[in-house]
Amino acid sequence: GDLRTRSQRQADALVQLADNALASGDLPTMRTVKPHVAVVIDLDDLVDPHPGAGAGRTGFGAMISAARARWLACDSTVNRVVMGPDGQLLDLGRTHRVVPPHLRRAVEIRDRHCVFAGCDAPSHWCDVHHVLEWLAHDGDTSLENSALLCERHHTKVHHGFRVERQPDGRWRTWRPDDTEIVVHQPFLVSA
Numbered sequence: 001g002d003l004r005t006r007s008q009r010q011a012d013a014l015v016q017l018a019d020n021a022l023a024s025g026d027l028p029t030m031r032t033v034k035p036h037v038a039v040v041i042d043l044d045d046l047v048d049p050h051p052g053a054g055a056g057r058t059g060f061g062a063m064i065s066a067a068r069a070r071w072l073a074c075d076s077t078v079n080r081v082v083m084g085p086d087g088q089l090l091d092l093g094r095t096h097r098v099v100p101p102h103l104r105r106a107v108e109i110r111d112r113h114c115v116f117a118g119c120d121a122p123s124h125w126c127d128v129h130h131v132l133e134w135l136a137h138d139g140d141t142s143l144e145n146s147a148l149l150c151e152r153h154h155t156k157v158h159h160g161f162r163v164e165r166q167p168d169g170r171w172r173t174w175r176p177d178d179t180e181i182v183v184h185q186p187f188l189v190s191a
Helices: 006-023 043-047 066-074 101-111 151-157
Strands: 039-041 056-058 126-130 146-150 162-165 171-174
Touching: 006 151, 039 043, 039 066, 043 066, 056 066, 101 126, 101 146, 126 151, 146 151, 146 162
Parallel strands: none
Antiparallel strands: 039 056, 126 146, 162 171
């Protein structure tokens, strides 16, 4: 269960509310920066002259045609996320500490929500955390070294907890005393 006091929960909620407002992308009408739209599509599908149905996926999961993706890209700044043949992003190494928008989108697509055991906070509430710390442990800025963590769990990870991604893609969470946090799924009872 949640061991935070009511005041702590309210403070965390206020931080989350402010973080959501800052990350919302709402701009004053006088600014020239356009809203961001994330579309995931294979390069082959994007350049194919024949519009295919369901070739791309928006950040919210809606399927769109290649023609619609090209239309969205027509008057836009296009940031590409290049995935290798094994599905891994070609990393940015140690040249950048701050996770750029295209890498954040790749982490959001992979993780979908906070990866801390038992948490399902949505990706837009989360920070991208360097699993192997960038400054203290020379961790690189890459998809492989990134994890989505909500504000609360990101703070916990910087106070002794840790998350680890397993070879099968599942995440495991560890307490500062090296005991694992295990969340059991409820059994489904058939009628």
